[in-house]
Amino acid sequence: MDMLHMAALAKSAAVKLGVQSSQAKNAALSAIASALSARAEEIIAANRRDLAAAEQAGIAPAVLKRLNFGEAKLAEVRRGIESLIALPDPVGKTLQATELDDGLELYQVSCPLGVIGMIFESRPDALVQISTLCLKSGNAVLLKGGSEARHTNQILAQVIAAAGQEAGMPCGWLQLLESRAEVSEMLHLDDYIDLIVPRGSNELVKYIQQNTSIAVLGHADGICHVYVDAAADLSMARQIVLDSKTQYVSVCNAAETLLVHEAVAEAFLPELWAELQRAGVRVLGCPATQAIIPVEAASEQDWRTEYLDYVLAIRVLPTLTEAIEHINHYGSHHTDVIVTADSQAAASFFGLVDSADVFWNCSSRFSDGYRFGLGAEVGISTNKVHARGPVGLEGLVIYKWLLKGQGQLVADYAQGRRKFTHRALDRKFSLE
């Protein structure tokens, strides 16, 4: 089937999926979890083929690890599906209800987006996670995985699509794309696809953001800052910097740049530097940093770099204002932290830092859907519209305005025969 037909099928499936009851969707999710267990041997065999081919091609051990999908991963994705079943249905919530006039009632009710285009690299578990998130939120999904996981993705998509369909979900609710050409084509199908969710390298995300007019949910860079203010508790600051930098270096919410107020730089940097060295962190610094600790010079490019590694760039600045300007100018609007005992400084930082997540006196690593208590994470968004920061299921829904009348006409209001009441109703949508 060509891309256009796949997209049209997905759109027609989405309409039917959008009216499935919570019970039906949860039953389908259970069926998918069972099918993944029942077909475990085939799935693991397919994954072994991908792993063997990747090893032969000399792929890096880190990529091989992400590619691996054995018993442990299967158990993990099944647990993920069980938690997803337990979450409330994001569809059908009455967000607002207003009486426009006697017998004319307006309801704003959440509904699925429609068709989600998902592009991900190397981790086959992402396929299970995103397809079940889409099902729970009533969205059809077009998936494209990395070619190195081709066999694993094929069997997973086949098992999940079939189990969902047997449990009553519409034909075409999940479809797997096979080629890059299909992805390019998909990016232009704005009449069929409502949201693109890329998960992978900065390059992948940037390429997609720049090559589609469809909304894209995600983030390219995670250039996160910790700013240590003049009024910081320096022992707390040291721990926060170490946790933000070293607790897990290869993730988007790890800190890449440390900004230090000049008033505390001399007191703060030497001890921090000793600890960073013990943790194996390579440190780069601005001239003012180099005047205090003997580190390599940071170039301007370092302020724009997401190392995703044991590397930290340090800049000493004379004011909070300049720290905020640095963050807004060089950062990626993802997660930024201030350490300070001065609540006025925190207030300025909260107000003026233009990032999805702005933190005071805690680690940047808290920026995560599970830690935020969202239950499930679709991704982390640095968009300014729709959804920002860690995004749960509510990022996959929008709303409709439903208006129930008894024959009301606009001419009556335009000509003053009737008046709007515009009274808020404390009521959920129902047909009665």
Next chain:
Amino acid sequence: MDMLHMAALAKSAAVKLGVQSSQAKNAALSAIASALSARAEEIIAANRRDLAAAEQAGIAPAVLKRLNFGEAKLAEVRRGIESLIALPDPVGKTLQATELDDGLELYQVSCPLGVIGMIFESRPDALVQISTLCLKSGNAVLLKGGSEARHTNQILAQVIAAAGQEAGMPCGWLQLLESRAEVSEMLHLDDYIDLIVPRGSNELVKYIQQNTSIAVLGHADGICHVYVDAAADLSMARQIVLDSKTQYVSVCNAAETLLVHEAVAEAFLPELWAELQRAGVRVLGCPATQAIIPVEAASEQDWRTEYLDYVLAIRVLPTLTEAIEHINHYGSHHTDVIVTADSQAAASFFGLVDSADVFWNCSSRFSDGYRFGLGAEVGISTNKVHARGPVGLEGLVIYKWLLKGQGQLVADYAQGRRKFTHRALDRKFSLE
């Protein structure tokens, strides 16, 4: 100043505008209303120059009418500003609050989008309306109006920008673009501009949607349907069709296509046709319609046409399902109406019609921010993300996640020394 510098200035203004208090923004809005009165003569004189040039160029009377900006329009936009001042501030609302752990509190707080790019045609009052909506919601704005209103737009932008700035709003909060080349450039400045709002012809909106990866809020077509079900009250249906079609024909929420269930077509169409003729509506129909009333043939292209005129295309269909499929296939996902006494038919229509506004037993013309009670209307969106249907001030805001801690580190949770509580807090964000 070139476009890139204008955009950079707007972005830096947006950061400062985002933290203005409600009082300061309302004071600036009052100052703008006063300045518009104080400078009325200059504004009206500039508008006369535009009108004279347009008349000389032989521009259509309808366009001339929209271009006119005299005492009456000035009074109208001033009244608009007064109502805007009375509306609640959409910025700084706590949308959600969660205790992640003792002393670690997460707040989701509404904030401005940042920089809005606004492109509008011919009506200078749109300049006043959108710039004041942006100010109220804390957004900087880059405006481009139609060239036929050049002088009016220049004086209005100058008066409004200066009055806002004198009242304490940051320099660059409102800037006027002068050329089409600047618009083309603006559409590529996704690092600076957070949302594009086009207001004008279908062609303008489509051009913009297809030429930017920045989010666009708006709608191109308004191909709205009224579907008269087998179980409709035919007298109610007749009135709803007439109001939806003729109450104001040149607007996006007027009906363009009538769908009729075949079971009631013979009883319904002849009397309706008589009334449509009295109202001066030209009627086109499918073969089944033509078998009942002597009207011109509708082509497939008619189902995709937004007439914005006294023209109605009629199609008779055998089932509700086919009516829904027609709407989802040919419509523009704007506003669609079912007339029926059967609540199960209404339930299917509400669930399966993929439109921003889905109405039951009332006119399509209710699809409007003021009629919906939103207080102010930014526009009507047929997007699936961010904001859908009539959009009020809340379409110009997003949110930040603010996390207040006391030195918490992720390592403590990862290693099981501490556990998340994830307890909902019934509390607004504050620094204490």
